Amino acid sequence: MSIHIKHGAGMRGPVKLFTGNSNKKLAERIAAYLGVPLGNAEVSRFPEGEIFVKIRENVRGCDVFVLQPTCRPPNDSIMELLIMIDALRRASAERITAVVPYYGYARQDRKDQPRVSITAKLVANLITAAGADRVLTMDLHADQIQGFFDIPVDHLYAAPVFIEYIKSLNLKDLTIVSPDTGGIKSARAVAKRLDASLAAIDKRRMSGKDIQVMNVMGDVEGRNVVIVDDIVSTAGSLTEASRFLKDKGALSVYAAITHPVLAHPALERIEKSQLTELIVSDSIPMIEDVNNYKVKIRVLTVAQLLGEAIRRIYHNESVSSLFH
Ligand code: R5P
Numbered sequence: 622m623s624i625h626i627k628h629g630a631g632m633r634g635p636v637k638l639f640t641g642n643s644n645k646k647l648a649e650r651i652a653a654y655l656g657v658p659l660g661n662a663e664v665s666r667f668p669e670g671e672i673f674v675k676i677r678e679n680v681r682g683c684d685v686f687v688l689q690p691t692c693r694p695p696n697d698s699i700m701e702l703l704i705m706i707d708a709l710r711r712a713s714a715e716r717i718t719a720v721v722p723y724y725g726y727a728r729q730d731r732k733d734q735p736r737v738s739i740t741a742k743l744v745a746n747l748i749t750a751a752g753a754d755r756v757l758t759m760d761l762h763a764d765q766i767q768g769f770f771d772i773p774v775d776h777l778y779a780a781p782v783f784i785e786y787i788k789s790l791n792l793k794d795l796t797i798v799s800p801d802t803g804g805i806k807s808a809r810a811v812a813k814r815l816d817a818s819l820a821a822i823d824k825r826r827m828s829g830k831d832i833q834v835m836n837v838m839g840d841v842e843g844r845n846v847v848i849v850d851d852i853v854s855t856a857g858s859l860t861e862a863s864r865f866l867k868d869k870g871a872l873s874v875y876a877a878i879t880h881p882v883l884a885h886p887a888l889e890r891i892e893k894s895q896l897t898e899l900i901v902s903d904s905i906p907m908i909e910d911v912n913n914y915k916v917k918i919r920v921l922t923v924a925q926l927l928g929e930a931i932r933r934i935y936h937n938e939s940v941s942s943l944f945h
Pocket of ligand 1: 800801803829830832850851852853854855856857858859
């Protein structure tokens with residue numbers, strides 16, 4: 622579907638959508654939804670690795686959106702985003718919105734050990750200092766990260782896209798499972814929309830890669846279960862949870878996880894797991910390695926959701942009504 626975003630009297634300058642290198646395909650899908658061409662910008666590297674950005678069209682007075690999930694390689698993605706925002710600000714864009722469907726470093730959001738950085742806040746400071754006026758993001762690891770910005774943040778959820786797909790599976794005796802106690806609120810919201818029951822896993826993280834599942838609260842025996850989460854990184858949480866749920870008598874185990882970070886050894890783990898299907902969004906491009914593994918991964922696009930949010934921000938319409 623494509624809606625041709627309109628520009629008229631009383632509105633801001635024309636809307637423009639630019640992208641860095643981290644997820645060009647998603648940018649193209651959003652541009653197609655909005656019915657606008659992608660902005661012309663060069664985002665290249667000097668031989669030693671420094672990033673060079675040149676905006677190759679006039680953006681004076683424009684309402685500019687820059688799509689750049691800060692995914693792998695996260696440091697390059699962040700730096701590209703910062704330099705693009707700086708270049709657009711110096712080129713006199715009227716307003717700049719950083720569209721960051723996946724916000725990297727989000728898991729470093731508190732000082733939970735002595736002498737560590739709150740890197741999620743540092744990245745927020747950098748985006749603001751570069752000159753962003755607003756942020757549009759999706760399924761932040763913790764809702765409170767919105768408060769790390771002193772500029773407006775629109776926070777979307779991929780859940781409506783997942784819910785439509787899960788409905789199409791026609792799963793009977795459905796239970797939505799939160800893989801940790803922190804995710805219960807989001808899991809409950811999905812369960813309510815699907816008229817499903819709710820369960821939650823009590824897990825313990827032994828290291829960055831290793832997880833131990835302690836218990837499951839709620840009934841999963843004889844049920845089809847869907848684990849919902851924000852990030853699948855090494856897939857330790859996901860595959861341990863699936864094993865545990867199967868051991869407890871679950872009929873099938875699906876997972877709906879917004880951001881497919883899929884760091885090594887995620888694909889090996891998923892291949893060996895008892896997971897029926899992993900459902901993810903295209904907030905992050907799918908890892909190329911995926912074709913070397915026998916894994917059932919379904920990618921659902923969030924381009925229309927992001928495109929519609931951009932249209933509403935441009936027209937000063939409510940974004941929160943997108944969740945209903
Ligand atoms: C944790 O709180 C997150 O919601 C994810 O469950 C976690 O980041 C996934 O990491 P991994 O896939 O490495 O277990």
